Amino acid sequence: MATKPLTGTKVFLMLVAFFGVVIGVNVTMMKLAIATLPGTDVDSPYAAGLTYDREISAAQDQVARNWKVSAHIERRADGHAVLQLDARDAAGQPLTGLKFEGRLERPTDKRADLAVELSEAGSGIYRGDAASVAPGQWDLVIEGDAKGDRVFLSRNRVILN
Template identity: 45%
Template sequence: MHNDTGFRITGRTVLLGLVGFFGLIFAANAVLIWLAVSSHTGTVVGSSYKAGGQYQGEIDAARAQAARHWTVGADLVRSGPGATINVRVRDAAGAPVSGLSMAARLASPADETADVVVTLIEGEVGRYRGIAERIAPGRWMLIIDADRSGDRVYHSESRITLR
């Protein structure tokens, strides 16, 4: 007499194993795709064609900025959950530059929805200050833009780390 009570692989076992394996792979891929799409759109510019057309204007603006020989210094001081951004602007002769419309943007490299825009207000002549109410610790891009009469006269991008 043959008494076989051990595990046997049948056609049904193989089918259930394959369906379970590929079902798990499909579910993992679906979760990873959802996380990737919901955390970053992947869009850097809305239209590559328009961005390419504006490239020469960016080169001209950078040359004009370099010809001004301005000295711009910025510091960021942490205060609780926020930060204070201080910017000093001096011309080629070392005199403070006044009358600029300045803005700073703390841009997250991972999530554009976390970006914080701060308007900088001139206090003392040539010194601009703004407060970011809430800013998470981590790596950020500090982007500073200055306009005069609607024309951009200064632009900089710096990588910073907030603790």
């Protein structure tokens, strides 16, 4: 049986094929990694930096109001989560007429975030329901608006079983 000699052309083609496979796999993995990147908190860090002073001022105003807003969230066996807020002012009187919004945010994957519609269910009591809430760690974000201005913001890590 005669063997064919190893020529420069064959070596060149083997090198091109090898590096072609390596580059092809790298490009594929890079595209998949970029397409599934859930880890960004903000789309534009520059724009977030511009609003930083406004956020500090809003936080100082919130502290000065001395509101007491307590939240209770419970995940039922069917996957629904029930969120209830009790909002009181500094004197302990119920806060009424506000528009509260809730969000359940996954700490590692923003694509799984869920909005919780809250409506006033009584004097200072706000309730909402979210469907298909998976168990695990979530960030519970509560925002309160009065006349179009955000007057309350809270972010807490919760574990739902």
